[in-house]
Amino acid sequence: MGEKMYAALLNKKLVLAIEEAYLVYQGEKRLNENYYYCPKCNKKVILVISQYKSPFFKHLSIITGEGEKQEHLESKKLLCSALVASGYKAKMEVSLASSQLRADILASEKLAFEIQCAPLSNEEFNHRHKLYQQLKIKDIWVVGKRHYLKNKLSKSQEKYLRKSQNWGWYLLEIEPTKQLLHLKYFIQLEANSRKAWYRRRDFKLDENGLKALFHFVPLQSPIKYIEISRGKNYLRRQLREKTKLGKIVGSLLYEKNLTIEQIPARVLTKNREPFDSMRIIEFLQQKKTSQ
Secondary structure (H helix, E strand, C coil): CCCCECEEEECCEEEEHHHHHHHHHCCCCCCCCCCEECCCCCCEEEEECCCCCCCEEEECCCCCCCHHHHHHHHHHHHHHHHHHHCCCCCEEEEEECCCCEEEEEEEECCEEEEEECCCCCHHHHHHHHHHHHHCCCEEEEEECHHHCCCCECCHHHHHHCEEECCCEEEEEEEECCCCEEEEEEEEEECCCCCEEEEEEEEEECCHHHHHHHHCCCCCCCCCCECCHHHHHHHHHHHHHHCCHHHHHHHHHHHHHCCCHHHCCHHHHHECECCCCCCHHHHHHHHCCCCC
């Protein structure tokens, strides 16, 4: 199932990988816009285009049951193929920094893609990120389903966030089974919780999809606000349940001789950037003690 194939079935006819790749390069079709099938088992295969190897077909493994290692491998192949079809001289598993670093995909001398599907410690991430910085290579991190951003932003997801002028804080996710990239952008957190607000745009994992992603300029997103009653109730619950946040806020309220009712609306309702402090803590720490 893992071997390379140089021919596949398209509309029940046998086609050659090299001929299909030529059509992609000529702009006559998009990468993997058609469904190819294995002549032996009749299961779905994908066309893989490489800058330094002959094009070939390969089975697209079902990620469920195959694990993060297979998800990582399929994601690398799909993204690298799309980059090559887009005109990049992209290569996989490139050794850098005297073999201290191995890039998942080196798209150019100044651009690399890291695909992260498994857990990764902050120490290992910082080590790899610093090596890229020393080499003056921009490292773009694309995460697998384990790290998808849902309702809350976890501490372990923070390291994969990047900020741009057009997208604000954003996260790139890859879904190989559907051959999609998810861009989650304008990421904000509620004033005093880790609940995440963001917009999402999906891009096909082919040369046209990458071009659309790289040139995507969204409309500016307004700052989000929540209802003041919700903000107050959230903090009251933290105080009542004596959570970590509740203990800190309770101590500061006592020290400043204040109550929740005396906290300004903006501190309870206005969203914040992902790495900003909780608004209530920042406000109370700067507040002079009431007499």
